[in-house]
Amino acid sequence: MVAFCMKVVCTGNSPMKQRPRKPAVPRPAEETLRRAISELIRDEPLPAREISVRAHLTEKDVYSHLEHIRHSLHAAGSRLEMTPAECRSCGFVFSKRDRLTPPGKCPICRCETIFEPLFAIRERTVHDP
Numbered sequence: 001m002v003a004f005c006m007k008v009v010c011t012g013n014s015p016m017k018q019r020p021r022k023p024a025v026p027r028p029a030e031e032t033l034r035r036a037i038s039e040l041i042r043d044e045p046l047p048a049r050e051i052s053v054r055a056h057l058t059e060k061d062v063y064s065h066l067e068h069i070r071h072s073l074h075a076a077g078s079r080l081e082m083t084p085a086e087c088r089s090c091g092f093v094f095s096k097r098d099r100l101t102p103p104g105k106c107p108i109c110r111c112e113t114i115f116e117p118l119f120a121i122r123e124r125t126v127h128d129p
Contacts, residue, residue, distance in 0.1 A: 045119060082119055083118035083120075084117055085097070092107070102117060
């Protein structure tokens with residue numbers, strides 16, 4: 001018995017076509033990720049998801065960087081202002097929460113649909129703690 005081996009030549013007409021990728025635009029050498037995030041939230045309050053899209057990071061990395069930004073801003077005389085998360089169904093506001101990550105569910109109604117917290121940089125005033 002003779003076995004035949006056929007070599008398939010790919011002509012580029014595969015059913016799964018790939019889109020050409022956009023060329024990556026590098027950041028300027030003096031701009032770090034944390035500086036880029038700081039500039040984004042200095043202009044307007046943004047949720048972590050929007051920051052991750054604009055800074056080309058994962059949402060998990062954004063929370064890590066925001067924690068570091070919080071500490072460095074404190075030393076520089078500014079502060080990271082966080083508009084608290086809010087339950088979409090009952091309106092409960094997570095005002096006492098210090099963690100930057102959004103809560104998993106509402107303690108009142110157990111609903112898991114929650115508005116994300118917003119982050120912004122504000123200059124520290126005289127009476128701010």
